[in-house]
Amino acid sequence: MYRFVYWLVLSRLPAEATHRVSFALLRALVTIPGVRAVLARWLVPRDAVLRVHAFGRELPGPLGLAAGFDKDARGVRALLALGFGFVEVGTLTAEPQPGNPSPRMFRLPRDRALVNRLGFNNRGAAAAASRLAHRTNGTVGVNIGKTKRVADSDAIADFTLSAEALAPFADYLVVNVSSPNTPGLRDLQAVAKLRPLLVAVRAACDRASPMRRVPLLVKIAPDLADADIDAIADLALELGLDGTAAKVDALGAGGLSGAPLKQRALDVLRRLRARTGTRLVLVAVGGIENGDDAWERIRAGATLVQAYTGFIYGGPLWPRRVHRELAARVRAAGFASIDEAIAADAAIARVS
Ligand SMILES: Cc1cc2nc3c(=O)[nH]c(=O)nc-3n(C[C@H](O)[C@H](O)[C@H](O)COP(=O)(O)O)c2cc1C
Numbered sequence: 274m275y276r277f278v279y280w281l282v283l284s285r286l287p288a289e290a291t292h293r294v295s296f297a298l299l300r301a302l303v304t305i306p307g308v309r310a311v312l313a314r315w316l317v318p319r320d321a322v323l324r325v326h327a328f329g330r331e332l333p334g335p336l337g338l339a340a341g342f343d344k345d346a347r348g349v350r351a352l353l354a355l356g357f358g359f360v361e362v363g364t365l366t367a368e369p370q371p372g373n374p375s376p377r378m379f380r381l382p383r384d385r386a387l388v389n390r391l392g393f394n395n396r397g398a399a400a401a402a403s404r405l406a407h408r409t410n411g412t413v414g415v416n417i418g419k420t421k422r423v424a425d426s427d428a429i430a431d432f433t434l435s436a437e438a439l440a441p442f443a444d445y446l447v448v449n450v451s452s453p454n455t456p457g458l459r460d461l462q463a464v465a466k467l468r469p470l471l472v473a474v475r476a477a478c479d480r481a482s483p484m485r486r487v488p489l490l491v492k493i494a495p496d497l498a499d500a501d502i503d504a505i506a507d508l509a510l511e512l513g514l515d516g517t518a519a520k521v522d523a524l525g526a527g528g529l530s531g532a533p534l535k536q537r538a539l540d541v542l543r544r545l546r547a548r549t550g551t552r553l554v555l556v557a558v559g560g561i562e563n564g565d566d567a568w569e570r571i572r573a574g575a576t577l578v579q580a581y582t583g584f585i586y587g588g589p590l591w592p593r594r595v596h597r598e599l600a601a602r603v604r605a606a607g608f609a610s611i612d613e614a615i616a617a618d619a620a621i622a623r624v625s
Contacts, residue, residue: 288378288387292585296348299589303351316356318596322603325358325611327554327576328445328488330412334358334596335611336567339558339579340416340449340492344394346401346408353411356592361579362401363416364449367434369397370421380585385562386531387582393418398435405442415443416492417474418450429473436477440487448474451494464504467491471512489514490556502541506548514553531582535560539573546574551619562587564598568606574622576615 286294303309318334325335337359338352346362353360372394379388395401398417405413417435419428432448440446448471471491478487491514493505508514538559545555557575561567562583570578584591599611608614 284380284382287376288380289375289391292342292378296343299351299355300348303348303354309350309354312354316354316590316593318356318358318593318600320596320600322600322608322610323358323596325576325615328412330444332358332412332577334592334599335571335575335577336561336592336595336599337361337412337414337556337577337579338584338592339581340364340414340447341389341391342581342584345396346404346413346415349405349408349411349413355589356596358596359412359414359444359577361414361416361447362405363395363447364393364418365395365398365401365415365435365439366393366418366420367398367431367438368420368422369400370394381531382586384531384533385582385586386529386533387585389528389530392421398438402438402442405439408442412444413442414445414447414490415439416447416449429470432470433473433477436474437481440478440481443487445488445490446474446478447490447492449492451492463501464508467505468508468512471508471514475512475514488554490554496537499544502544503548506545506553510549510552530559531586532560532562535562535566539569542570542573542575546622551622561595564595564600564602567595567599568602571611571614572618574618 303312323334325332334356335358338357338361340361340363343349343352343360343362344364349360349362370393373390373392377390377392381388405415417432417439420431423431436446450467471489475489478489491505491509493502538557542555542557545553554577555575556577556579557570557573558579561570561578561580567578583595587594603611603614606614608617
């Protein structure tokens with residue numbers, strides 16, 4: 274059904290317009306009394322085999338929606354009702370900004386991929402914070418980046434502003450230094466620059482949320498050289514970070530997403546796991562299209578997985594399908610739950 278609608282209508286509209294219209298429709302739909310509850314009852318995973326614990330929380334399933342889809346935290350409740358185990362909003366910047374000129378988002382359907390050079394278009398951290406302050410249930414991560422017009426030398430102060438505004442409402446916070454679309458941002462992945470940035474953001478989170486330690490992650494682009502990935506992994510351990518999101522992007526002008534990233538994202542995940550053991554929560558992202566992909570990442574050391582492109586091509590029932598396929602894989606492997614599979618792999622990782 275979705276494939277037919279996609280072929281008939283959506284694939285003919287520009288990619289960004291399609292996103293805007295379909296997301297607005299979804300948000301409108303869930304304002305109809307009772308609709309959100311019905312969707313949630315139908316789509317949110319209830320199978321105990323899928324339950325997973327991360328960041329001190331219990332999630333109904335390990336598949337989350339990656340950053341970039343709901344940049345301004347406008348549809349969190351609707352997206353959770355589609356069956357995502359968690360939603361990561363953002364990237365948010367301290368100041369509102371329009372992003373790059375259009376067109377800036379492109380489909381590559383034959384490659385099951387997307388290319389974007391959106392440039393962190395968003396309404397700013399303060400607006401998202403006031404929206405997130407009203408949310409009730411579900412797990413929501415918040416991804417922050419640098420405001421484009423701010424000089425690189427002021428990047429730390431800029432990230433700190435966002436962290437202070439958003440940490441109180443974040444179940445986890447992600448420092449995004451992975452995007453190719455903000456000049457200079459990826460230079461922050463160099464350890465000499467990343468260290469003071471992460472120390473400052475950690476302090477900002479603790480100031481803004483003194484009663485609850487907000488888990489802090491860093492999102493890196495695994496087209497980094499292996500030595501740089503190792504250096505960031507070591508830094509994350511040294512600073513007592515909570516996790517790392519490993520994604521691949523940045524091929525040509527803009528970020529590439531989807532199936533072509535699958536192998537490299539998996540390789541980087543394995544590298545991070547080998548380097549950090551079980552001391553970080555690894556969130557795998559990049560090219561996850563089905564339950565097999567999700568299972569492969571979990572067996573490679575991920576606690577959680579995220580996707581964006583798979584959802585675009587798979588449609589609103591896609592999170593449910595992936596979770597169902599994943600549940601079958603967990604059972605077929607003889608585990609009672611994903612937590613149990615993760616614990617078994619962690620035990621092996623500790624002795625090897
Ligand atoms: C249109 C689009 C916009 C994105 N915007 C962001 C963003 O604002 N912040 C971010 O951290 N990642 C962003 N991403 C990257 C995704 O979060 C994800 O890391 C990447 O798409 C790889 O996962 P996938 O292969 O499942 O799509 C964006 C991706 C796409 C396709």
